[in-house]
Amino acid sequence: MACAESDVDLCSVPLVALNVRVRKKLGLYLNPKHTVAADWMAVAETMGFSYLEIKNYEACKDPTKTVLENWQARTADASVGKLLSILKEVERNDVVEDLRPLIDDDVRKYCESLKKQAEPPVQVHEVDSCVPRTPERFGLTTEDDPEGAPEMFDAFICYCPSDFEFVHEMIRELEQTDYKLKLCVFDRNVLPGSCVWTITSELIEKRCKRMVVVISDEYLDSDACDFQTKFALSLCPGARSKRLIPVVYKAMKKPFPSILRFLTVCDYTRPCTQAWFWIRLAKALSLP
Template sequence: EVLHVWSLKENATIGHLIEMLKSIERFDVLEEIQSSLAKDVSKYRERSSSPMPVQVPEVSPSNYPNLPTTSELHGITLQDDPEGVHKELFDAYVCYCKQDRDFVLKMVERLEREQSGPGGRRLKLCIDDRDLIPGTAYLTVTAELIENRCKRMVV
């Protein structure tokens, strides 16, 4: 009952618990928990005195230092305008599993090299490994590409 009442207090500290036990004259309990409290206080002091980890104020993609930082749907591909005015458009989004990557890269290279698009122009295909800015919200960006920036989807 005492612990329950103590835990409901706004500032339920060990000091308040000790005061509560003293007020109801439970010195036997105080004696019994004294060594445990001393150990806990010692552990707490050790943890609180150790230095906090150093963190940098800003995280940036170290492999791509010249990439602009943009909102989530502006600048999602490497050729996008970071302000979102000129969005890169594609003939198709190529969806594939990682096991088929080599085949897909060969296919994309061939389709983009040959003039097989409408009117004899080269196709512009979107593949995530090559065209997306690293670190973007993958599912959100993929949905944006499929819905608004690619005319077709190739699976």
């Protein structure tokens, strides 16, 4: 991706570059229903969302935020440039003009983080392990507010990229319904630019009450899922509230992971219990 300081191709900058302040301000502009100016519904329709999807988003506290997150998760070309193009298409040039300085600032920071990742690590002569660590890390997720409390979640979702379609269904059933749960989905909620293992352990241990493990044959081959599961298990019994909930949503050819055999499984593959699947899972995640 071209990220030259003087001329950035905004169509190549993914939507994840936009931080929480821009997303909140977009909601302030687009959430109110206008009789003249286009609101979030017009933006969602231009993004390709169906009538039924838009009607369901009406129940959300911040429909603009929900539309942006779902568009970002399901559309490969969801970019900053595409968003600005859509706002202009629905004739909300006022939003583009007012937010452009903030958007440019977020894009600059995103490009700088990419450059830092590409630079070779700096070698130091010695490392003092006695230096106290920061008690709480900020700026990990899209909704983190540097001047407020860190973003918290009901559950961390451990999954493989090949299982993302089911994760989308989980988001629809648990977040966009009366359950109103808040899920931590790495590809949707986590900002780029930091160590994957550090962010993951921080979220599981300090930001999420539970962890849902989406079990599949691909899960068994994933180093990332293996790390997340074992790390969450290591919190027990000292942190029993970090309960793991294994979920099976499709038939498996490989044996069920032995490390999770002692836990009660939420099984979506049994037709006779599918009607209760989301109710049971939502209740488990809603417990204090």
